[in-house]
Amino acid sequence: MTRSFLTKVQRRAFGGVSALMLAATAMPAVAEADLAAAQAIIDAHKSLPTFQAPGKPFDARACMADKKILSIPASSSIPFAAGIGVGMEATAKEIGFELRVWQNQGQPTQWVQGVEYAIANGYDAVDVMAGIDPNTLAPQLKAARDAGLKVYATHHRDVADDTVDQNTDVSLPLDYSGVGEIIAAWIVAETKGNANVLVVGTDDVPPSQPYWKSFQAKLSDLCPDCKATYYNVPLADWATKIQTVTQSALLQDPSINYLFPIYDSMSQFMLPAKAITGRRDLPIASFNGTPFILDMIRNGDVTMDVGESLGWIARSAIDAYMRDLCDIGDTPDTLYVPFYIFDAANAETAGIPAELDKGYGDAHVPGYRALWGLE
Incomplete structure (x- = not known):
């Protein structure tokens, strides 16, 4: 009787373990983000640009x-x-x-x-x-x-x-595609491979789709389990529609943890949506290096901007x-x-307030002057 009872218990236990093993086998593996590769891309764009003459000198x-x-x-x-x-x-x-x-x-x-x-x-x-x-x-x-x-x-x-x-x-x-890769690397590193990104683009500007697709591809490459959702807002509608698109998306999906307006001047229209939805701390990464956006980095409203002088x-x-x-x-x-990353650590180098051509070093100014025979 005892032996028979123990055998049943053992069988039940073994069956339970087998079921767990089968369940674990059936579950999709969580892909690990390549944080080292992401950081390498970031590091390559944290040094001040140097000047290389694009052609021969002339008067x-x-x-x-x-x-x-x-x-x-x-x-x-x-x-x-x-x-x-x-x-x-x-x-x-x-x-x-x-x-x-x-x-x-x-x-x-x-x-x-x-x-x-x-x-x-x-x-x-x-x-x-x-x-x-x-x-x-x-x-x-x-x-x-x-x-x-x-x-x-x-x-x-x-x-x-x-x-x-x-x-x-x-x-x-x-090279908008290159910018997309830089921003994807930044967001993967910042979220430690746990990104759910709201992307707002503008398809009537020709580079928007190649830029977005490059970001999407690099995000998937560095972090297969990261997510990005794209919304199109035409250029003429930025001031009237970016806030409502952002606000609606944040309310529909509270798990969004990064905002990526593909052109940095869009960022200003996202700030009210962050405030209204109680997500003031939601980080923003973008591209262009527009001076007033660099001021927003210094003030804490924007997290990162890939700058181009x-x-x-x-x-x-x-x-x-x-x-x-x-x-x-x-x-x-x-x-x-060249592209250069601005964040809280170096935004002040662009000036207070930020200026048109400050923060990138000045290698291009004497570089072009010499190239054009102005020196």
């Missing part, structure tokens, strides 16, 4: 005498785009030629008016920059080229985008324009702008 003042360029940003209301324009105007003044930034509020009809103005007023070149797809202005840009103007497109696509920019003489894309962008773009206008040769086919 910029001589070649640009009496030349005029009109630059049309995607929207003058976006501080990032406006900052590039300020940098371009200052650089042109330093060299000694006229560059005018066409003020607009992001409406395609206003871009058209800018191109028509350049044609009618004797400009040598027109530039569409910081998010305008030149193919959306194909008839106007063709008219500009037919009238003898050079046409440039800058900071508008990802380097991996093989779209052909029709009716442009020089196209200068940026707006002054460096301006000099890089103008360097390429001049090489083309003056037939110097070796005109770059990408925008030469």
